[in-house]
Amino acid sequence: MHLLGKDKREESTYERTWTGVRQFFTAKMPELKQKMEECATANNGKDRLYAAVLDEVITAIDRQLSEMSFIGKDSSIDESKLTYAPLTNLGCESEFAKLDNRINISGGSTSVETLSRKNVILTNRLLVDPSFTEQ
Numbered sequence: 449m450h451l452l453g454k455d456k457r458e459e460s461t462y463e464r465t466w467t468g469v470r471q472f473f474t475a476k477m478p479e480l481k482q483k484m485e486e487c488a489t490a491n492n493g494k495d496r497l498y499a500a501v502l503d504e505v506i507t508a509i510d511r512q513l514s515e516m517s518f519i520g521k522d523s524s525i526d527e528s529k530l531t532y533a534p535l536t537n538l539g540c541e542s543e544f545a546k547l548d549n550r551i552n553i554s555g556g557s558t559s560v561e562t563l564s565r566k567n568v569i570l571t572n573r574l575l576v577d578p579s580f581t582e583q
Contacts, residue, residue: 466530470519473509480506 463471480502487499513519518530550563 464535466518466533466535467527469535473513473519477506477509480509 484499484502484506487495487502490496490499518525546567547560547563550566551558554563
């Protein structure tokens with residue numbers, strides 16, 4: 449993240465809006481590609497490995513950005529409509545955080561399907577209702 453300037457050590461010059469996201473990737477992707485090219489021509493294996501990893505990261509980011517019509521050069525999206533659109537999905541992030549905690553508690557030995565079933569039981573409160581346990 450330090451390479452992208454997102455390690456929270458320094459203040460970001462990019463605003464936290466969709467326009468800021470586009471500006472960030474427009475500025476940082478050429479820097480990543482230049483760093484990859486520098487490392488690819490190195491003589492030691494560590495830098496070549498670093499270049500291979502950067503190549504995979506760049507490919508993945510490019511693929512994801514190409515599916516976002518807002519990021520593309522010929523975007524017909526009205527930017528004023530995106531002013532109040534959230535950048536993150538906090539509900540989804542919360543569910544992933546719960547999943548991470550449950551996987552850590554089980555030591556990674558519990559399947560995602562089992563954790564999902566436990567979550568359904570926990571959220572619908574069906575089996576923890578006292579009327580079921582008293583019979």
